[in-house]
Amino acid sequence: MDAPHPQGEPAAGWVTVEEWSGSSASALSRTAVLTASDSSLTSRRFGSRWGRIGGRMLGAFVPEGFPGSVTPDYVPFQTWDTLQGLSTYIRAMLSTQWFLRDLTGMLGGILFTFYQEGSQETLATMTGMGLGMLLAHITRGHALSVWALFLSLTVFHMYANHKAVESFSLTTLNCERASILLQYFKECSEVLAPKQVSQQEHILPFWSNWRKLIRIKLPHERVHLGAKASMLTHTDMQCSHFIHKQATPADVLKSFIHGLVLTNLAQNGKSQHTEARRWMDNKYTTFISKLQVKGYSTERLLSHSIVWRAHWLHGQLDEKLK
Numbered sequence: 001m002d003a004p005h006p007q008g009e010p011a012a013g014w015v016t017v018e019e020w021s022g023s024s025a026s027a028l029s030r031t032a033v034l035t036a037s038d039s040s041l042t043s044r045r046f047g048s049r050w051g052r053i054g055g056r057m058l059g060a061f062v063p064e065g066f067p068g069s070v071t072p073d074y075v076p077f078q079t080w081d082t083l084q085g086l087s088t089y090i091r092a093m094l095s096t097q098w099f100l101r102d103l104t105g106m107l108g109g110i111l112f113t114f115y116q117e118g119s120q121e122t123l124a125t126m127t128g129m130g131l132g133m134l135l136a137h138i139t140r141g142h143a144l145s146v147w148a149l150f151l152s153l154t155v156f157h158m159y160a161n162h163k164a165v166e167s168f169s170l171t172t173l174n175c176e177r178a179s180i181l182l183q184y185f186k187e188c189s190e191v192l193a194p195k196q197v198s199q200q201e202h203i204l205p206f207w208s209n210w211r212k213l214i215r216i217k218l219p220h221e222r223v224h225l226g227a228k229a230s231m232l233t234h235t236d237m238q239c240s241h242f243i244h245k246q247a248t249p250a251d252v253l254k255s256f257i258h259g260l261v262l263t264n265l266a267q268n269g270k271s272q273h274t275e276a277r278r279w280m281d282n283k284y285t286t287f288i289s290k291l292q293v294k295g296y297s298t299e300r301l302l303s304h305s306i307v308w309r310a311h312w313l314h315g316q317l318d319e320k321l322k
Contacts, residue, residue: 013038018311019228020245028245028309165203169194171295173253174302176201179220181291182260191290223259225252226306239263242310249300256301257284 019032034043139145170177171194180200184192192200202218227240239259243252261276288298 016313017242018245018313020309020311021307162203166198169198172297172302173291173300175220175223175256176218178253178256178301179218179260181296182257182287183219183264185287185290186264191287191294191296193294194296219260219263222263223256225256225259225303226308228308239266242312243306243308245309245311247309250298252303252306253298253301254280254284256303257287 014035014037016036017034018030019034020028021031030046032043032045034041036042135149139149173181177197180197181191184190222238224238224240226243239262241255241259243255247255258276258280261279262272265272265275291298
């Protein structure tokens with residue numbers, strides 16, 4: 001039997017955080033347990049070191065959260081896709097003559113046109129190959145013209161890809177899209193239409209690399225969902241979230257919005273946690289309702305796969321952990 005606490009002296013408290021890892025919420029394994037009290041912090045790890053190393057090596061070749069994050073047809077598709085890519089490079093090495101390579105490519109496109117769903121892409125490919133052969137014939141022996149055409153087509157290729165992605169009016173919520181919508185809602189109490197949001201999203205990769213180089217982070221980049229409990233560190237202007245092992249996709253979205261509110265308050269130098277909690281209690285439901293009116297899907301947040309999850313308990317030091 002535990003000894004009673006002295007009269008008038010409060011019992012010391014404790015918090016236990018369990019770290020769980022897995023490909024999905026239904027396939028988790030416990031990896032660490034942290035127990036904190038007023039005077040100590042202890043941690044205990046589970047699983048072998050070789051298992052963790054093997055998991056990291058596998059993670060370099062498969063999507064994050066594999067196999068729970070992919071559909072059953074992913075493995076056979078990826079296997080055949082890898083094999084066809086390998087055969088393509090081998091054939092390219094064997095086809096040293098330009099006309100042989102182009103001829104086999106055109107014949108393959110013609111033979112499989114009726115068996116592909118992307119008939120428009122097939123037509124564009126064949127047209128491009130025909131124009132390429134014509135331009136190659138015209139610019140033969142003119143190195144400067146070849147380089148000018150190559151650079152011009154490269155720039156146009158990037159521009160066309162940018163405009164294609166920009167033309168989408170997506171109603172799903174990813175991290176940046178949710179951040180843009182929340183910022184506008186906090187300023188105007190209204191929600192932007194999907195087309196307006198797509199025009200504000202950053203698409204080009206060099207913009208992201210340039211910001212990383214000078215250490216500039218957008219609000220949504222300061223929110224870390226699925227923080228690893230045993231490796232948690234304090235980073236300035238970084239909001240790390242433990243995701244409960246039983247959290248639903250809607251809970252993850254709510255947690256992310258809460259993190260955005262926290263980082264915004266921190267940038268403005270305001271009291272963070274109390275103000276953020278008050279905003280979530282008073283405004284979150286209205287925000288979600290207005291998103292739904294505009295046609296947005298609010299069932300989940302499109303983010304990276306959350307591999308690390310947690311389970312926490314708290315109570316008095318003299319209580320037994322079950």
